[in-house]
Each structure stands twice: as C-alpha cells, then as structure tokens.
Amino acid sequence: MPARSLEELSRQLQKIDFCMLQTKDETGAFSVRPMSNNGDVDYDGESYFFSYEQTRKVSDIERDARVGLTFTAPPSLLGKPGIFLAIDGTASLIRDKVQFKAHWVKDFERWFPEGIDTAGIVLIKVSAIEIQYWDGEENGRIPLAKHESR
Template sequence: MEKSQEFADVAKTMAKIDVCMMQTVGEHGVNTRPMSNNGEVEYDGDNWFFAKSDSTKIAELAEDDRVQLTFADHDGPNFISVWGTGAVVDDVELKKKLWHEGLEQWFDNGPEHPEVALIKVTANKIQTWGDIGERVIE
C-alpha cells in the first residue's frame, strides 16, 4: 500500500477517536494522561492539543520533547500508536482556528487567554492494529 494511502487510513480512523492517551517523560519516568483529540482537524502527521500553560506536561516537554500518543477505537476495533516530538506553539491565531466549543469545559477564558497553551506533536513513527491493518509508518 502506498504511504499516502496508509496515512489517509490512519487519519480517517484517528478522527473518530475523541480521547487519546499522551505520554511524556518526567523526573520520575513516563507520565500518562488523557487528552482530547480534535477530530475536526485534518491529520497531516501533526496532532494538536490544548493544555494549561502551567501544567506538568508543558514543563516536561521543555525538558524532554519525546511524546507517545495512543488511540483506541473500541467500535473498530482499531488501535494507533504515535511516537513523536512535542513542542509548545505560542500562536493566538492558530489557537483560535483549532478551538472548538467542547474545550470550554477546561478553559473558561477561551483560546486567547495566556493560560491556554497549544501543544504540537509531530509524528516520527506510527503503528496500527485492527481493522485498519497492522503496519508501521515511518
């Protein structure tokens, strides 16, 4: 299968999954937490997440940019693991563009507030299992 088709399959499956688990590396090892996946954003190898600017994950990314994301589509069943590098992006216009109404439950003041940070995870390797096939994309 052509790499662009493999990527399209991953993107289509990923868009259906509301929450993924994000792992970062901290002082005491790997930290894992659920993160809202914005399926409205067309996946191009970058995942985008909102976080509070004073959160542990933001501090950890400043020290070690390695990130792993895991997605589980229980209706599929499909599973996706993404290994990549994370960075904090300070771009108010991009935050406004990626913002969706559901984020208001975590961020009272909207995307323009300084407490709202944007994390970009750029994929280095993707592995899939399930109905979308077992494969590795690098």
C-alpha cells in the same frame, strides 16, 4: 510498504476523541494522561492539544520533547476489532493566538472559559515520527519522512 495509508488512518482518527499522551518526567519515568483532539483531525502526522502552561505535561515537554500518543477505537457493530494506534513523535509548544484560533472548538470553553484569551493557555503540537497500527487483521508501521527520526 504499509497496508494502510496515512489517509486511511486519518479517517479512523476522526472517530476517536480521546488519546493518551505520554511524556517523561524529571526522573525519566513515563507520565501518561488523557487528551482530547475534539475532532481536530485532518491527520497529516500532526496532532494538536490545548493545555494550561503550568502543568506537568508542559514542563515535561520543555525538558524532553519526545512523546507518545496512543489511540483506541472500539470494535465495529459487525464484530470487527477496533484499531489501535501508537504514535512516536516530537512535541512543541505554541503560544500564538492565531494558531489557537485555527485549532479552537467551542467545547474547549468547558476547560478554558475565556476561550483563546484564557490566561496561561498553550497549544501542544505533536509531530509524528512513526505510526504503528493494529486492527486485529493487519498491522503495520508508517514512517513519516517529513519529520526527523531519532
């Protein structure tokens, strides 16, 4: 039984804006880039990220939907180490403006100037299979039964 619950990890994720999204390129090599969740975290095992359609990460996901996310929170003011999260998941691409609207925040206009009507926009949904965490005092794994395992 994990020492932390998914609810506890959700509260931690709300404090972390950026993560690293890992995909595999056409040669099988890892390709990693930062992505922002912009606080869109009521975490139930699914993460959402906006991107342009014509990017390597999208073509990587179309070829191989297996992805990884890593999140890191800094140490607390009291000196307690931050938390590290590694999420093993499956990505899917959403092209539905209703879903865009559900996950949109105004700050995205920096990258997508026409909002959800920006040409070539896509929403990447990452469904977690398993979450691993470390916080300097404890570590654990949370398998998510609602998602297929590999």
